[in-house]
Amino acid sequence: MTAVELGLDTFGDITLDVSGARVSDAQAIRNLVEQGTLADAVGVDFIGVGEHHRPDFAVSSPEIVLSAIAARTERIRVGTAVTVLSSDDPVRVYERFATLNAISNGRAEIILGRGSFIESFPLFGYDLSDYEALFEEKLELFSLLRTEKPVTWQGTTRAALNAADVYPKTEGGFRAWVGVGGSPESVIRTARYGYGLMLAIIGGSAARFRPYVDLYHRAVGEMGREALPIGIHSPGHIAETDEQAWEEAYPGFEAQNNSIGRERGWPAYSRLRFQQEAGPEGAIYVGSPETVATKIATTIRTLGAGRFDLKYANGTLGHDKLMRSIELYGTKVIPLVRDMLSE
Structure with missing residues (x-):
């Protein structure tokens, strides 16, 4: 358990500057590169950058941002969180990640998903009625491309x-996961195609995902696949004390949830809901290094996970606070978690 990987994720949120004004998309991207560079320096294992096509997130081409981070770092693994495979072309996705893997000297990995936002589908000319078929067929094709051998394939969603051979070739492939939000069918599909399972736990107790972990292990065994790691992705923020972390993080969580909630018909976000999710049974990892480390270690033990990624950017919280959170995660939380897991 002490060999568990501890990473960070971000969607490149558009944050507020010290005057309270929104930063530009360009500045948010430059800030993200600086955050990734710091994560490497303080010992974080992985930095994941999500793909979105909407005004509250700056990153629509994660591989380009990850290449910039890779060029400025030495050891941290770089990947997505997630790549929306359904509205992209598997061949181009594979080529981009093979290129990123070369730039990073073998540190690239990809987390594939259908995406929890749908803006990319009309943007790139896809029909939402094909939502399931798009992901199923493209995941199958991507799995064939991972062999780095000539591919013969036919489906209904692309030519x-x-x-067909695909270039550039890698020096040993790259790690690939599928992001899953809690569907048994998605868990079985992930096992069938031989991907690591990345659980997006953004609400409620992590323990409720244990049946999905067990299902994944059973499916991998029945299909004769190699045992692959379980990963967890959950939001959070770290400061010197619990109270400071709560006060810093809440406005960003409120702004983000209310922005998305207006589109999806959610009720207004509340401080009570935030504090419940920040508690021991919730999915938000907000607090002092000791509080966050204890909660992470408990979650890892509960699910038998090999990786935990903290989504450290949530809404409008400023760059300076994000940098401090990353610093505390690397210098305080990670050593504490490793100590707790060694006991």
Whole structure:
């Protein structure tokens, strides 16, 4: 358990500057590169950057941002959180990640998903009625491309391939996961195609995901697949004390949830809901290094996870606070978690 990987995720949120004004998309991206560089310096294992096509997130091309981070770092693994495979082309996705893997000297990995936002579908000319077929077929094709051998494939969502070879070739492949929000069918699909399972736990107790972990292990065994790690993705923020972390984080969580909630018909976000999720049974990892480390270690033990990624950017919280959170995560939380897991 002490060998568990501890990473960070971000969607490149548009934050507020010290005067309370929104930063530009360009500045948010430059800030993200600086955050990734710091994460490497303080010992974080992984930095994941999400793909979105909406005004509250700056990153629509994560691989470019990750290449910038890779060029400025030495050891941290770089990947997505997630790549929306359904509205992209598997061949181009594979080529971009093979290129990122070369730039990073083998540190690239990809988390594939259907996406919890749908803006990319009309943007790139896809019909939402094909939501399931798009992901199923493209995941199958991507799995074939991972062999780095000529691919023959036919489906309904893109042109067929006949002994097609794809370049550049890697020096040993790259790790790939599928992001899952809690569907048994998605868990079984992930096992069938031989991907690591990345659980997006953004509400409620992590313990309720244990049946999905057990299902994944059973499916991997029945299909004769290699045992692969379980990962967890959950939001949070770290400051010197619990109270400071709560006060810093809440406005950003409120702004983000209310912005998305207006589109999806959610009730207004409340401080009570925030504090419940920040408690021992909730999905928000907000507090002092000791509080966050204890909660992470408990979650890892509960689910038998091999990786935990803290989504450290949530809404409008400023760059300076994000940098401090990353510093505390690397210098305080990670050593504490490793100590707790060694007991």
